[in-house]
Amino acid sequence: MINVSILGTGKVGTHLIKACINSPVIQLVQIYNRSEQGLTLYQGLTPTTTDLNSLKQADLYIVALPDDVIKTINLSHLQGLIVHTSGTKSFNILQAKRRGVFYPAQSFTKEKKINFKAVPVCLETEFNADFRVLQNFASMIAQHVYEISEEKRQKLHLAAVFANNFSNRVMGIAYDICKEHQIDFQILQPLLQETFLKTQILPPKVAQTGPAVRNDAETIEKHLNQLKGTNKEVYQILTKSIQEKHGIKL
Structure with a gap:
C-alpha cells in the first residue's frame, strides 16, 4: 500500500x-486544487483542500x-516524494526536498474515459532511492513504465506534439472540408x-501514400487550387516535407 496525494483536478489530475x-x-x-469548484466532485469521497x-x-x-504554476x-515543508507531470519541465522547478517527474505520454480529456493501464509513463527522480518509490507506484496503475532522462523526455514531448496535436489539426482541416x-x-x-x-x-x-510521394503534380495542383489561406500553406509545407523525406526533386 502506498499513500498518495494529487495536486490538481485538471485533465491529467482527473x-x-x-x-x-x-x-x-x-x-x-x-486532493488539492486551487479552487473549491474543482473539488466538488470529490467531496465526501476523499479529503480535499485548497x-x-x-x-x-x-x-x-x-x-x-x-507548468507556470508548478514553479x-x-x-519544501513536505517529507514525501514530490513529482510533477510536465513533459517539458525539469524536476528542478519543484521547491521540494525530494523531486521527480511522472510524465504520462498521453492526450487527456476530462470527458473521455481512458484505460490508464495502457498509458506509457515516463519517470525520472533526483535520487535513486526515490526512483524505486515512483516506479512502484507507476506499476500499480500502468503497464508500460519507462525511466527516461529529462533530455529524452523533452524530445519525446516534441515528438508527441507532432504525433497528436498536429495530426489532430490536420484532421480538423479534413473535417472542415x-x-x-x-x-x-x-x-x-x-x-x-x-x-x-x-x-x-x-x-x-x-507507410506513406498519396500524391506527394507519387510526385503527382497534376493532383497536387488541383488540390492547391481548391485551397486558400493557411490551409493552402499547410498543404504546400506537408507536400514539401514528404517529398524531401523521400528524396523527390522539387
Whole structure:
C-alpha cells in the first residue's frame, strides 16, 4: 500500500485520481486544487483542500498543475516524494526536498474515459532511492513504465506534439472540408483508423501514400487550387516535407 496525494483536478489530475481510486493498493490521502469548484466532485469521497499548508503526510505527491504554476508553489515543508507531470519541465522547478517527474505520454480529456493501464509513463527522480518509490507506484496503475532522462523526455514531448496535436489539426482541416461541402466525415473514419494502425507495424516512411510521394503534380495542383489561406500553406509545407523525406526533386 502506498499513500498518495494529487495536486490538481485538471485533465491529467482527473484521470490520475480515477486510477488511484480504482487501485486496491493505493490510498488516496488527499486532493488539492486551487479552487473549491474543482473539488466538488470529490467531496465526501476523499479529503480535499485548497490550502497547500494543510496537505497531509503522504509517500508521494503528484503535482498535476499547469507548468507556470508548478514553479510558484513551495512544497519544501513536505517529507514525501514530490513529482510533477510536465513533459517539458525539469524536476528542478519543484521547491521540494525530494523531486521527480511522472510524465504520462498521453492526450487527456476530462470527458473521455481512458484505460490508464495502457498509458506509457515516463519517470525520472533526483535520487535513486526515490526512483524505486515512483516506479512502484507507476506499476500499480500502468503497464508500460519507462525511466527516461529529462533530455529524452523533452524530445519525446516534441515528438508527441507532432504525433497528436498536429495530426489532430490536420484532421480538423479534413473535417472542415467535409462540413463545408456537406460530406459525412464518418466516411473518412476507416481511412484514419488504417493510417494509425499502420504505424504499429510499419515505419511512417514506408507507410506513406498519396500524391506527394507519387510526385503527382497534376493532383497536387488541383488540390492547391481548391485551397486558400493557411490551409493552402499547410498543404504546400506537408507536400514539401514528404517529398524531401523521400528524396523527390522539387
